[in-house]
Amino acid sequence: MFDKNYKIDDLMGFDEEYVLHTYTRKKIRFAYGEGCKLYTPCSKEFIDFGSGIGVCSVGHGNKKLAQDIAHQARDLIHLSNLYLIEPQALLAKKIIELCGYDMRVFFSNSGAEANECAIKIARKFGEKNGKIDRYKIITLESSFHGRTISTLKATGQDRMHQHFAPFPDGFMRAKDIDDIYNVIDSKTCGVLLELIQGEGGIFPMDKQKIQNLAKFLKQKDILLMVDEVQSGIYKTGEIFASNLYGITPDIISTAKGLGGGVPIGATLTRLKDVLEPGDHGSTFGGNFLSTRAGLSVLEILEEEYRSKRLAATIQNFHKYLDEMLKDFHQLFIEKVGIGLMCGLVARDEKIQKKIIDNAFDEQLLILKSGRNVVRFLPSLLITSQEIEEGFQRFQKACKNI
């Protein structure tokens, strides 16, 4: 959908004049999409390997998702959490059945909010006789947990902290998994980490180390909180990376891919009774529209997973990544990531930037991650034709360095 009365320069002008300048935007106007293809108003076609930063998990213009959202919008969009919300109950049941964890779910509207809920659960869990006792949460260097004041403090990238002090107390930093053991003290109530750091370079944590840590934390009665805002909802080939790692976290937060583009966050926890009525809430969280979208997305992805199509897609995508690594070893050091949350580590920052820019010129959308990683987060329904076409463009982008 687009308004023919406006030219792109008019719209860029409005954006410049009326929208806060917190983003540097590319001058491009997309009007509609189909699967992993995006089109400008004059039908110039792009291939999308970024899916809105891992959000459009079932691609663009998905007919079932669009229909389910439209039907729900016609019936009821929102009623507040004062009344039963049918798709919310059904979505919670679906997520829990698919991941197999004995947990309950709280719904919010974003990844940061999903982590806020996780932090609140950990803080209340750490209380003793209703008073502050254990309250410290350990997070890792290069992590990303969100942009609210507490999740920003949790985020292990100091450059993002500039200008926004003072922050809430109780967030401790560990350099890596091994260092967590050094940072834990008698006031630690939880460890919050990503199994694959999405913004920090797509480097997966070592499975054995994570399993050892999970065991150790259980013994110490310290919560293992896994931020699956990016890695969750089948990005790694399993509904949660936690399933792939063979661990049972105390808390999992997720968001990005869950609503297929409709804002939704979810916090799953084994601690079913720590939060009580009145302890936490959200006006919009879990409303009819967003949970219907989540349900629709999970129905689509469950089928993709069970039919083994998702595993085949992942294998196919990685075949191309391996080829690119081989053909352009002067540009890339290694392949990183798991499943469709993956990347190529560029030899330096300049190469990373140039490849992403060149890819855009070839009408291919890809993302950056960390200092020097070219990141791929395509829709989980990406077709082999789209993969092939996308990598042809990527190849051209690399040749033009």
Ligand SMILES: *Cc1c(COP(=O)(O)O)cnc(C)c1O
């Ligand atoms: C994107 C992201 C967040 C923040 O999600 P928002 O929806 O932008 O608040 C938190 N954690 C991780 C791992 C993410 O990738």
